[in-house]
Amino acid sequence: MSNNRRAVISFSIMALMIAIVGFGQSWNVALAIVNLCLISAVMSMGLNMQWGFAGLFNAGVMASTAIGGLTALLISYAPVSKAWSVGGTSLFAALISLLLTIVAGVLVWKKTAKGKIRSWRMTAVVLTGYLFMRFFYEQGTAAIEAVDPAKTGFLGGMGLPIILSWFAGGLAAAGLAWLIGRIALGLRSDYFAIATLGISEIMISILKNEDWLSRGVKNVTGLKRPVPYEVDLQQAEWFIKLVHWFYGTAEDGKSLSANVMHEAMQLSAGVFVKLCYSALFLAVVLIILGLATRALNSPWGRMMRAIRDNETAAAAMGKDVTSRHRQVFIIGSAVIGISGAMLTTLDGQFTPGSYIPLRFTFLIWVMVIIGGSGNNLGAIIGAFITWFVWIEAEPSALWLVSHINVFLDESNPLRQHLREVAPQMRMVLMGLILVLVLRFRPKGILPEEAPDRY
Amino acid sequence: MEYSTDLLNALVLISNYVLIPAISYGSQLALGAVGVTLVFGILRFANFAHGEMMAFGCMATIFITWWFQSMGISSGVFPTALLALPFAILITALLAVAIDRSIFSFYRIHKSRPVTFVVASVGVMFMLNGLVRILIGTDEIIFRDGQKFLIKAGVFKKMTGLSEGLALKQTQVLTFVLAVIAVLALFWFLQRTRTGKAMRAFSDNEDLALLSGINPERVVLVTWIIAASLATLAGVLYGLDKSFKPMVYFHLLLPIFAAAIVGGIGQPLGAILGGYIVAFSEITATYAFKKFIKYLAPGDFVPDGLAQLLTTEYKFAVSFFILVLVLLVRPTGILRGRVL
Numbered sequence: 001m002s003n004n005r006r007a008v009i010s011f012s013i014m015a016l017m018i019a020i021v022g023f024g025q026s027w028n029v030a031l032a033i034v035n036l037c038l039i040s041a042v043m044s045m046g047l048n049m050q051w052g053f054a055g056l057f058n059a060g061v062m063a064s065t066a067i068g069g070l071t072a073l074l075i076s077y078a079p080v081s082k083a084w085s086v087g088g089t090s091l092f093a094a095l096i097s098l099l100l101t102i103v104a105g106v107l108v109w110k111k112t113a114k115g116k117i118r119s120w121r122m123t124a125v126v127l128t129g130y131l132f133m134r135f136f137y138e139q140g141t142a143a144i145e146a147v148d149p150a151k152t153g154f155l156g157g158m159g160l161p162i163i164l165s166w167f168a169g170g171l172a173a174a175g176l177a178w179l180i181g182r183i184a185l186g187l188r189s190d191y192f193a194i195a196t197l198g199i200s201e202i203m204i205s206i207l208k209n210e211d212w213l214s215r216g217v218k219n220v221t222g223l224k225r226p227v228p229y230e231v232d233l234q235q236a237e238w239f240i241k242l243v244h245w246f247y248g249t250a251e252d253g254k255s256l257s258a259n260v261m262h263e264a265m266q267l268s269a270g271v272f273v274k275l276c277y278s279a280l281f282l283a284v285v286l287i288i289l290g291l292a293t294r295a296l297n298s299p300w301g302r303m304m305r306a307i308r309d310n311e312t313a314a315a316a317m318g319k320d321v322t323s324r325h326r327q328v329f330i331i332g333s334a335v336i337g338i339s340g341a342m343l344t345t346l347d348g349q350f351t352p353g354s355y356i357p358l359r360f361t362f363l364i365w366v367m368v369i370i371g372g373s374g375n376n377l378g379a380i381i382g383a384f385i386t387w388f389v390w391i392e393a394e395p396s397a398l399w400l401v402s403h404i405n406v407f408l409d410e411s412n413p414l415r416q417h418l419r420e421v422a423p424q425m426r427m428v429l430m431g432l433i434l435v436l437v438l439r440f441r442p443k444g445i446l447p448e449e450a451p452d453r454y
Numbered sequence: 455m456e457y458s459t460d461l462l463n464a465l466v467l468i469s470n471y472v473l474i475p476a477i478s479y480g481s482q483l484a485l486g487a488v489g490v491t492l493v494f495g496i497l498r499f500a501n502f503a504h505g506e507m508m509a510f511g512c513m514a515t516i517f518i519t520w521w522f523q524s525m526g527i528s529s530g531v532f533p534t535a536l537l538a539l540p541f542a543i544l545i546t547a548l549l550a551v552a553i554d555r556s557i558f559s560f561y562r563i564h565k566s567r568p569v570t571f572v573v574a575s576v577g578v579m580f581m582l583n584g585l586v587r588i589l590i591g592t593d594e595i596i597f598r599d600g601q602k603f604l605i606k607a608g609v610f611k612k613m614t615g616l617s618e619g620l621a622l623k624q625t626q627v628l629t630f631v632l633a634v635i636a637v638l639a640l641f642w643f644l645q646r647t648r649t650g651k652a653m654r655a656f657s658d659n660e661d662l663a664l665l666s667g668i669n670p671e672r673v674v675l676v677t678w679i680i681a682a683s684l685a686t687l688a689g690v691l692y693g694l695d696k697s698f699k700p701m702v703y704f705h706l707l708l709p710i711f712a713a714a715i716v717g718g719i720g721q722p723l724g725a726i727l728g729g730y731i732v733a734f735s736e737i738t739a740t741y742a743f744k745k746f747i748k749y750l751a752p753g754d755f756v757p758d759g760l761a762q763l764l765t766t767e768y769k770f771a772v773s774f775f776i777l778v779l780v781l782l783v784r785p786t787g788i789l790r791g792r793v794l
Binding site: 057134183184187189191193194197199201202209358362417421424425426427428432434438442 | 589771
C-alpha cells in the first residue's frame with residue numbers, strides 16, 4: 001500500500017472516530033479533542049524535526065512548551081504598573097549585575113592564563129556578582145510579590161493581543177533552545193536525553209517558584225482570547241440569526257420552543273468558539289506542515305538525514321554536525337514553543353503545576369514514534385491517534401469497569417478502587433501502544449518516504 | 455567555654471539537618487544509581503523505567519506488608535516491611551526478567567541502536583507507572599511501623615544540655631546499614647563469583663567476553679535480577695524514610711542518572727560515590743545556614759537573610775549542575791567509566 005493511500009485511510013478513520021464522538025457524546029467534546037489534537041500535531045511536528053529528521057533524542061520537550069506558555073502570559077496579560085514601579089528598578093539592577101558578572105567573567109577567562117590564578121579570580125568574580133545580584137533580586141521580588149498578592153503579585157505582561165505570542169513563543173523557545181544547545185549538544189544521545197530532561201525540570205521549577213514572573217503555583221487565569229466569548233455570542237444579533245437559520249433549515253422551518261432554543265444557543269455558542277480555535281490552529285498546522293515538508297525535501301533535509309544516518313560519513317563530507325544539530329534543535333524547539341503558546345491561549349490560563357514530563361514530553365514521543373518518525377504527515381496522524389486514545393481511554397475504562405462491577409457487591413472495596421483508578425488505564429495503554437509499534441512496526445503508521453530524486 | 459558550646463551546637467545542628475539526611479538520601483540514590491549503571495554497562499542504554507521499577511518494588515513491599523500485618527506478623531521494633539522485602543524483591547526481579555524477555559531481548563537479537571532501547575524503556579516506564587497507580591492508587595501511603603526514633607531531639611537536648619536537638623530516625627540508620635550490606639554483597643558477587651566476573655568481562659569488552667564462551671543471555675538475566683533487587687531496596691528505603699507516593703519516583707530519575715554519570719558509567723563504586731556527592735550537594739545547597747553562622751560567628755553577628763544558596767524547590771538544578779559540570783570537565787566520570 002502506498003503511503004498516500006495509507007495517509008488517506010488513516011485520516012478518514014480518524015475523522016470517523018471524531019464523528020462518532022460528536023454524535024455519541026457531544027460536539028463540544030469532539031471539537032475539544034480536535035483542538036488539542038491540532039496543538040499536539042504542532043508539538044509532534046516540532047519533535048519530528050529533531051528526532052525524525054536529525055536523530056536528536058530531546059527529552060526536554062516540556063521546556064519549550066512551558067516557555068511558549070509563559071510567553072503567552074507575558075504578551076497578553078495587562079502590565080501591573082504598581083509592581084513595576086516598586087520592584088522594577090531593583091530587578092533591573094539585578095539584571096545589570098548579572099550582565100556585568102558575565103562580562104567580567106569572560107574578560108578574566110580570556111585575559112588570564114590558565115592556572116590557579118584564573119580559578120581564584122573567576123571564583124571571586126562569580127561570588128561578588130552573585131552577592132550583588134541576590135541582594136537586588138531579593139529586594140525587587142519581595143516588593144513585587146507584596147503588591148496585592150491575592151490578585152497579582154507579579155509584573156504582569158505587555159497587554160498585547162495573545163495571538164502575537166504564537167510568534168513570540170516560538171522565538172523565546174528558540175532562544176532557550178540555543179542556550180540548551182550550548183550546554184548539551186555534542187553529547188552523545190543518552191547524555192543529551194538526560195541533560196534535556198534535567199533542563200526541562202529546572203524550567204518548570206523556575207516557573208513554579210519565581211512568583212514575580214509567572215505568579216508561580218497561584219496560576220494566572222483570565223487571559224484574553226483571540227476569539228469571541230460564548231456569553232457575548234449569545235447576545236449578538238448575527239449569531240442568533242445564524243442559529244435560527246441553522247436549526248430552521250434542519251427542522252423544516254418549524255419554530256422551536258424557547259427552552260429548546262436556549263439549549264441550542266448554548267451548544268452552538270460553545271461549538272462556534274471551538275470552531276474558531278480549530279480554524280486558527282488548522283492554519284498553523286498547515287503552514288508548519290508546508291514548510292516542514294519543503295525543508296525535508298530540500299538539500300538541507302537530505303543533509304539532515306545523512307547526518308542522522310551516519311554522522312561520521314557526513315562529517316567526512318565536510319558537514320559541521322554539531323552546528324547542524326544546533327540549527328535543527330532550535331527550529332524544532334521553536335515549533336514546539338508555538339504549540340505551547342497555542343495551548344495557553346486555548347486554556348485561557350497559565351498553570352505551571354500542570355506541566356508534567358509524562359504528558360508534555362513522553363506523550364509527544366509516543367505521537368512521533370507511532371505516527372512514523374521522519375514523516376510529517378505521520379507526526380500529525382500520530383498526534384491525533386495518541387491524543388484521541390489519551391482522552392477516550394478514561395471513559396472507556398470507566399465503561400469497562402462499570403460492566404465488571406455488575407459482578408461485584410455494592411459494598412465491595414474493589415469496586416470503589418476500580419472506579420478510582422480507571423483513569424490510570426491510559427498510562428498502561430500508551431506504554432503498550434508504544435512498545436507494540438516499536439516492536440512490530442518500528443517505522444510507524446506512515447513510514448518515512450525515500451525522496452523521489454537524489 | 456561559651457564559644458565551645460556554640461561550636462558543639464553548630465555541629466549538632468549541621469548533623470541533624472545536613473549530615474544525617476544526606477547520608478540516608480545518598481544511600482538511597484546510590485542503590486538506585488548502581489542499578490542504572492549496571493544496566494548502562496551491560497545492556498548499554500539509559501533505562502528511563504528505573505524510577506518506576508523502584509515504585510513497583512515499593513508497592514509490592516507495601517502489599518505484602520499489609521498482608522503480614524493482617525495476619526499479625528510483625529518484626530517488633532523493626533518495620534514489617536523488612537520481612538516483606540525479600541518477597542517483593544522476588545516479584546520485582548521476576549517482572550524485570552519478564553520485561554526483558556518480552557521487550558528488550560528482541561532489540562538485542564536485532565542489534566538495534568541504543569536509542570531504540572531508550573525509547574522502549576520509555577514505553578515500559580508508561581506501563582509500570584500506570585500499573586502501579588492502578589494497583590495501589592495515587593494516594594500517599596505511610597507503611598512504616600515499629601520504633602520511629604532511635605534518638606529523640608528532646609531527649610538529646612536533656613542529655614547533653616545543648617540548645618540544639620539531634621533526632622535520629624530508625625529508618626535513617628536502617629537505610630545506611632542495609633545499603634552497606636547490599637553494596638558489600640554486590641562487590642563480593644562481582645569480584646569473587648564466576649558469574650560476577652563474567653558480568654565485568656562483558657561490561658568491559660563484549661566481543662572478547664563472547665569469544666571466551668560467556669553466555670550473554672545469562673549475564674543479562676543476572677544484571678536484571680540485581681538491578682531489580684537494588685531498585686526495590688532503594689524504593690522501599692526511600693518510602694520508609696519519607697512516604698510512598700507513586701509520582702515521586704519519576705523525579706528521582708534525574709539525581710540517579712546524575713549520580714551514575716558523575717561516578718563514571720559502568721562503575722558501581724563510582725555510582726555509590728556519585729549518589730553521596732549528589733545528595734550532599736543537593737542538601738547543602740538548599741540548607742539555610744543562618745543559625746549555623748550565628749553559632750560560629752564571633753559576637754552577636756546574625757546574617758540578614760537565610761544564608762541559603764538556593765531554595766529547596768531548586769534541588770533538581772543542583773543535580774543537573776553537577777551532571778553538566780562533569781560532562782564538560784570530565785566526561786568519563788570521577789572513576790573513569792565508559793563514555794557513551
